[in-house]
Amino acid sequence: MVDITDRDRDAFHQTAPRSQEEERGIKQSSTGNTVLSIAKVFLYMFAGLLITALVAFGVGALVYYQVGIGNENATNIYLGLIIGSAIALLIDMLVINFVVLRGRHSVLVPGIIFCVLVGVLFSMLTLYIPWEIIGMAFGITALTFLLMSLIAFLTKGNMAPIVIVIIGLAIGAGTLALFNWIFALLTGRVIETLYWIVEFAVFALILFVTIFDLWRIKKIAENGGMDNNLALYCAFVMYTDFINVFIRILYFLLIIFARKK
Numbered sequence: 001m002v003d004i005t006d007r008d009r010d011a012f013h014q015t016a017p018r019s020q021e022e023e024r025g026i027k028q029s030s031t032g033n034t035v036l037s038i039a040k041v042f043l044y045m046f047a048g049l050l051i052t053a054l055v056a057f058g059v060g061a062l063v064y065y066q067v068g069i070g071n072e073n074a075t076n077i078y079l080g081l082i083i084g085s086a087i088a089l090l091i092d093m094l095v096i097n098f099v100v101l102r103g104r105h106s107v108l109v110p111g112i113i114f115c116v117l118v119g120v121l122f123s124m125l126t127l128y129i130p131w132e133i134i135g136m137a138f139g140i141t142a143l144t145f146l147l148m149s150l151i152a153f154l155t156k157g158n159m160a161p162i163v164i165v166i167i168g169l170a171i172g173a174g175t176l177a178l179f180n181w182i183f184a185l186l187t188g189r190v191i192e193t194l195y196w197i198v199e200f201a202v203f204a205l206i207l208f209v210t211i212f213d214l215w216r217i218k219k220i221a222e223n224g225g226m227d228n229n230l231a232l233y234c235a236f237v238m239y240t241d242f243i244n245v246f247i248r249i250l251y252f253l254l255i256i257f258a259r260k261k
Helices: 006-013 020-068 073-102 108-128 131-154 162-187 192-222 228-260
Strands: none
Touching: 020 073, 020 108, 020 192, 020 228, 073 108, 073 228, 108 131, 108 228, 131 192, 131 228, 162 192, 192 228
């Protein structure tokens, strides 16, 4: 009778080493799942942006038409709608974060409501800003977002240290802005150079936050934890980042075109 030692038993139950073809197949499958997860997030984000754009231009056109035909109540109703939308937007943002923390319900409905409310607020832009400037700002934002996505998704190393840069920019911009505000209270004017340093520091802060958010989304997708609800929330984060970048670029474009006149 042959005695079976513990080493023999462990060797028998040990999983056979994978071939190079199997390893390559597993790696390709993991990469494919990551790409699909990220693509789903981008799809949700662009759907949200589309909802916002349609609502913004639709509400703006409706208000413009009502005012144009002499509807005196249109302005007051629109002002109330803007104030109500701003308050509802803050509440809805809290709801979305609460739902995500609880993890029991989908953020789809509150996410759609958020996009609609942003569209209502952005309808003011369509009333007072030429549409070609809005389109230019959107195009530049899209290209900027694409560049930041490439940086985040193609970076192999750990981008967590970027948080230090974000904190540094936030503290620096906040300190300079506070100093400029106090100086304006005492002298009645702001230091223009300092003002623009703060503006570009805030813009850089938004860009770094966006890159870091994109990198975090990539890591979540790589770890295989991207269910549909999490994909919706990641899309919500990217949506807000896109809106923040868009607002800053639109602001800079308005200044540039105003100085050309």
